[in-house]
Amino acid sequence: MTTPITTGETTTDWSLLERVARQDEEALSALYDRYSGLVFSEAKRILRDTGAAEEVLQDLFFQVWRTAAKFEPSRGSLAGWLLVAARNRSISRLRQSSHVEALDESSVSLGVNVESHAAQRLLLEKVRTVMEALPEGQREAVECAYFEGMTHTEIAQKTGQPLGTVKTRIRSAMEALKKVLG
Amino acid sequence: MSSTEHILREDLELLALGALPEQEAAAAGAHVVSCPECAARLAEARGSAALLAFAAPQDHPAGTVKAELMSRIRASRESERHYAWPSKIEGTRDAKVATKRRRSWWTWLLAPAAVSLAAVSVALYWQNHKMSIELEQQKQAADAVIQNRQEIEKFVSVLAAPDTMTVRLQGMGDAAKSSGMVKFNSKAGMVLYQADLPPLPPDKSYQMWLVPAKGTPIDAGLIGPGGNAWGSMWTGEVPANTEPKAFAVTVEPVGGMPQPTGPKVLVGTT
Numbered sequence: 001m002t003t004p005i006t007t008g009e010t011t012t013d014w015s016l017l018e019r020v021a022r023q024d025e026e027a028l029s030a031l032y033d034r035y036s037g038l039v040f041s042e043a044k045r046i047l048r049d050t051g052a053a054e055e056v057l058q059d060l061f062f063q064v065w066r067t068a069a070k071f072e073p074s075r076g077s078l079a080g081w082l083l084v085a086a087r088n089r090s091i092s093r094l095r096q097s098s099h100v101e102a103l104d105e106s107s108v109s110l111g112v113n114v115e116s117h118a119a120q121r122l123l124l125e126k127v128r129t130v131m132e133a134l135p136e137g138q139r140e141a142v143e144c145a146y147f148e149g150m151t152h153t154e155i156a157q158k159t160g161q162p163l164g165t166v167k168t169r170i171r172s173a174m175e176a177l178k179k180v181l182g
Numbered sequence: 183m184s185s186t187e188h189i190l191r192e193d194l195e196l197l198a199l200g201a202l203p204e205q206e207a208a209a210a211g212a213h214v215v216s217c218p219e220c221a222a223r224l225a226e227a228r229g230s231a232a233l234l235a236f237a238a239p240q241d242h243p244a245g246t247v248k249a250e251l252m253s254r255i256r257a258s259r260e261s262e263r264h265y266a267w268p269s270k271i272e273g274t275r276d277a278k279v280a281t282k283r284r285r286s287w288w289t290w291l292l293a294p295a296a297v298s299l300a301a302v303s304v305a306l307y308w309q310n311h312k313m314s315i316e317l318e319q320q321k322q323a324a325d326a327v328i329q330n331r332q333e334i335e336k337f338v339s340v341l342a343a344p345d346t347m348t349v350r351l352q353g354m355g356d357a358a359k360s361s362g363m364v365k366f367n368s369k370a371g372m373v374l375y376q377a378d379l380p381p382l383p384p385d386k387s388y389q390m391w392l393v394p395a396k397g398t399p400i401d402a403g404l405i406g407p408g409g410n411a412w413g414s415m416w417t418g419e420v421p422a423n424t425e426p427k428a429f430a431v432t433v434e435p436v437g438g439m440p441q442p443t444g445p446k447v448l449v450g451t452t
Binding site: 023025028029032033036037038040041042044045053054057058061062065066075076077079080083084086087088091106107108109110111120123124126127128131142143145146147149150151152153155167170171174177178180181 | 191192195196199200201202203204221222224225226227228229230231232233234235236237238239240241242243244247248250251252254255256258259
């Protein structure tokens with residue numbers, strides 16, 4: 001369970017969410033300023049379309065506005081949920097599917113506090129370093145899964161590798177990523 | 183995988199990445215719902231997968247996106263305030279008071295407006311009705327003027343026509359000192375005449391007859407009540423192209439007769 005904390009002068013996501021639940025527009029604005037870059041970049045990477053990514057971003061934060069009261073800190077971090085939800089929405093859009101991740105349906109434990117831009121920059125550097133260090137096959141496998149929405153079977157077909165190899169590559173890449181979290 | 187068997191770690195990672203085929207993902211999802219331990223592990227796996235988002239090239243959305251979002255939110259709030267307010271406070275004492283107050287406010291505003299609107303509607307109806315009547319009267323007057331003008335033009339054309347004949351009428355019997363004159367145009371079938379005759383009892387009328395060359399006399403109108411006057415002249419119509427032999431005036435019952443029955447008082451031959 002993530003305990004809401006205030007780091008320095010940064011207001012926690014949880015306290016902002018509580019205010020959003022009370023229809024505080026400034027609180028939503030603060031959350032948007034905090035995470036819109038990450039969410040937009042992720043959606044744009046998947047959709048490869050600026051306008052579509054901006055729509056995903058706006059829809060996602062509008063959902064936060066409407067359903068903030070349903071979010072519980074025991075379900076994980078807001079940042080994690082935003083990134084997973086943005087990914088799922090983008091993949092659904094890419095595949096023209098109507099599936100939408102509800103705010104209270106998925107728990108995401110990001111395992112790291114990214115409530116400040118400084119923390120985000122630090123994590124960005126670490127993830128990039130890890131990804132650049134990954135063998136090409138591993139990086140391709142996880143990127144196909146996460147950014148392209150491909151199943152392991154589809155990745156195996158695309159890369160021409162056995163299914164077992166694909167699974168191993170994905171598992172190895174994920175193990176490397178977890179090291180980022182310390 | 184059965185519903186009671188925990189999900190393998192590698193499958194949890196694949197599930198978190200969205201890389202499990204649909205059927206396997208559905209089965210894993212069904213298990214997670216009833217297994218807090220796997221649900222917690224899946225939440226962690228999702229967090230690890232979400233780190234991949236940090237591998238995306240970083241960019242920033244246009245400033246208009248946030249402006250649109252905030253506008254959307256305000257519009258949503260306005261909409262909810264407009265539609266949801268009554269239901270949110272419904273049933274409470276404050277709600278009833280608030281509703282009553284709002285009703286009173288609307289009543290005070292709308293009642294005079296409704297009365298004014300009704301008054302204006304009635305006034306407009308009567309104004310429209312009055313204007314319709316006046317318009318119809320003016321139309322009838324205009325029609326009468328047009329008809330009168332057409333008759334005048336016809337009379338003038340008959341009087342000025344070169345083929346219009348003039349027949350002098352001479353008094354006879356009790357009206358021996360009387361006289362008269364007829365203007366007749368055969369093509370138009372128009373008879374115009376003047377007569378200087380003594381007054382008649384109320385139950386009698388002077389009636390003009392065209393006596394054709396062949397056939398019986400033709401009614402050419404009444405002199406006095408029931409007759410058509412034009413200025414100092416009387417008018418009558420007969421079938422066009424009738425060739426007259428003479429014109430005569432007789433005394434008939436008031437309203438006239440189809441054929442002469444009374445004594446002749448004026449006679450003139452063509």
